[in-house]
Amino acid sequence: MDSLIEYLDGKRQLVNTQLENYVTANTDEGRVRDAMLYSIEAGGKRLRPILLLATIEAFRGNPSKGLPVACALEMIHTYSLIHDDLPAMDxxxxxxxxxxxxxxFDEATAILAGDALLTLSFQIITDSNDLTNDEKVFIVRELSKASGPKGMVNGQMKDMQYENHDIPLRELEDIHRQKTGRLLNFAVLSGxxxxxxxxxVMDNLTAMAGALGLIFQIQDDILDVVGDSHAIGKPIGSDEGNNKSTYPQLLGLEGAIAQKDGYVEVAQNALHESGINGTTLSELIDYLSSRDR
Structure with missing residues (x-):
């Protein structure tokens, strides 16, 4: 586990440095840049870009080729968090x-900072000298689909619509396959x-990435019940306060843990079928399942 923590720290530092460079190099000084950097520099786990880079490495590819894509992905994730926190949402x-x-800052600045990160993400991809034109088209198309109206955005919409409603497990999983899972899916498949x-192999990894998104979300829901607010970086119990359906609410805490463990098995089996079990990617599945923040 120590070696994995060192790996995560090293990749996180690499992504953080590159993210800041991209923002400062492609924006004018002023309030929008300040707000963009404020959320970028707040840190975070950087799990999505790390998953992308780890997937490339699992196939013995060149991770530097994936760094612009990894940073673009994190920009979209950060924009979604800025907007998700707004009074009109969570x-x-x-x-x-x-x-x-x-x-x-203020609501207007936060909205524009999120907009700027979203649009800059695609510029980063198309400006890259490390990607071929075909790769740029593939990445832009897939990232647009993952983050757009059939992906993350629609998952967020459904998540808000179903506040104050009891929904079945199947519907809850559909929400999180879009809201959380699609960007994680993109990280693995683009890598x-x-x-x-x-x-x-891509077909096998689709199953692995789908399970991974649900592992991540179930653990998030569990931490919202039993986590440490200082470690997580936000108050616990916010899902209950917003009357959201969660896995512990539907299945009980032990049931949610069992559901998560089932998806861990699915993900690890899919890696085995892909011939890349025993890699850092395999360690990351277990880490995501047991993380405390």
Missing amino acids: NDDVRRGQPTNHKK AYLAEADDQ
Whole structure:
């Protein structure tokens, strides 16, 4: 586990440095840049870009080729958090242990900072000298689909619509396959694509990435019940306060843990079928399942 923590820290530092460079190099000085950097520099786990880079490495590809894509992915994730925290959505005051973007600045600035990160993400991909034109088209198309109206955005919409409603497990999983799972899915599949994995492997990894999104979300829900607010960086119990359906609410705490363990098995089996079990990617599945923040 120590070696994995060192790996995560090293990749996180690499991504953080590159993210800041991209923002400062492609924006003018001023309030929008300040707000963008405020949320970027707040840190975070950087799990999505790390998953992308780890997938490339699992196939012995060149991770530097994936770095612009990894940073673009994290920009989209960060924009979604800025908007998700707004009063019209989850109305959160704290993110990653500090005031949310709209509390630090104001609502209009937070909206524009999120918009700027979203649009800059695609510029980063198309400007890259490390990607071929075909790779740029593939990545832009798949990232747009993962984050757009059939992906993350629709998952967020459904998540808000179903507040104050009891929903079945199947519907809850559909929400999180879009809201959380699609960007995680993109991280794994784009990494495999850039490492030139074959079609059969890509099919196996689709199953692995789908399970991974649900593992991540179930653990998030569990931490919202039993986690440490200082470690998580936001108050626990926020899902209950917003009357959201969660896995512990539907299945009980032990049932949610059992559901998560089932998806861990699915993910590890899919890695085995892909011929890349025993890699850092395999360790990351177990880490995501047991993380405390």
